[in-house]
Amino acid sequence: MTSTFWAQKDSQPKRQHRFMMSLGTTNIPQWVVSQVSRPSMEINTVEHQYMNHTFKFPGRAKWNNVSVTLRDPLQPDASNLIMDLLEKAGYRPPSLSPDSVESRKTFSKKKFGDAIGNIKIHAMDANGNIKETWTLNNPMIVSVNWGEFNYGSEELVDLTMDIAYDYATISLTK
Numbered sequence: 001m002t003s004t005f006w007a008q009k010d011s012q013p014k015r016q017h018r019f020m021m022s023l024g025t026t027n028i029p030q031w032v033v034s035q036v037s038r039p040s041m042e043i044n045t046v047e048h049q050y051m052n053h054t055f056k057f058p059g060r061a062k063w064n065n066v067s068v069t070l071r072d073p074l075q076p077d078a079s080n081l082i083m084d085l086l087e088k089a090g091y092r093p094p095s096l097s098p099d100s101v102e103s104r105k106t107f108s109k110k111k112f113g114d115a116i117g118n119i120k121i122h123a124m125d126a127n128g129n130i131k132e133t134w135t136l137n138n139p140m141i142v143s144v145n146w147g148e149f150n151y152g153s154e155e156l157v158d159l160t161m162d163i164a165y166d167y168a169t170i171s172l173t174k
Contacts, residue, residue, distance in 0.1 A: 014132070018124040021068070024117025024139070028070070028081050034158070035069035036121055039134055039168035065142060065162045066119075072147060072157040079146055079159060086141065088115035112140040119163065131173050136165040 021033040044059035072078045083091075090107035097103060119139045123132040143162040 012126060014123050018126070020122045020124065022120045024119050026081065026085055026116060027076070028078060029076065032070050032073065032078050033068060034071050037067045038121065039066060039136065040064045063165060063167055065164050066136060068161045068163060070159045070161070072159045082144060082159065082161070085115050086144070089140070109138065109140065113138060116140070119165070129173070133171050133173070135169045136163065137168065138166040139163050
């Protein structure tokens with residue numbers, strides 16, 4: 001008789017709280033990341049009509065944005081680190097002189113690639129061993145929300161970002 005999954009002492013499910021995320025080449029510590037969505041994909045369908053029937057065929061794959069929540073400590077200041085990263089990727093505030101070459105620089109895929117590098121999301125087991133690694137290739141930040149302050153709350157300040165990427169890969173470790 002085969003035993004069920006839960007009866008096997010060596011089996012364990014993946015747990016949401018056992019993860020680390022490295023933001024590529026940035027110096028944002030892993031402990032600042034409090035939540036990240038796993039990569040997700042959509043596959044478009046193309047319909048073909050023949051007489052009274054409609055047949056569906058697979059189309060292109062599209063990777064959806066990943067949402068990341070960071071705690072914003074005083075040291076290191078995650079808000080400032082994200083703003084530095086955006087500036088390295090090409091953001092320039094409008095306070096610069098419009099005649100300066102610096103004010104005409106803008107975002108580019110290469111600058112985002114150089115500023116961030118590839119992002120990795122690691123799933124771990126109960127012993128802290130990495131068991132699964134998602135790699136987000138060619139990521140770029142597409143939205144940032146620096147959170148809010150509120151006199152009526154004692155909660156920590158969160159910073160949230162949406163990250164777009166070309167594709168993700170997964171590698172498993174035994």
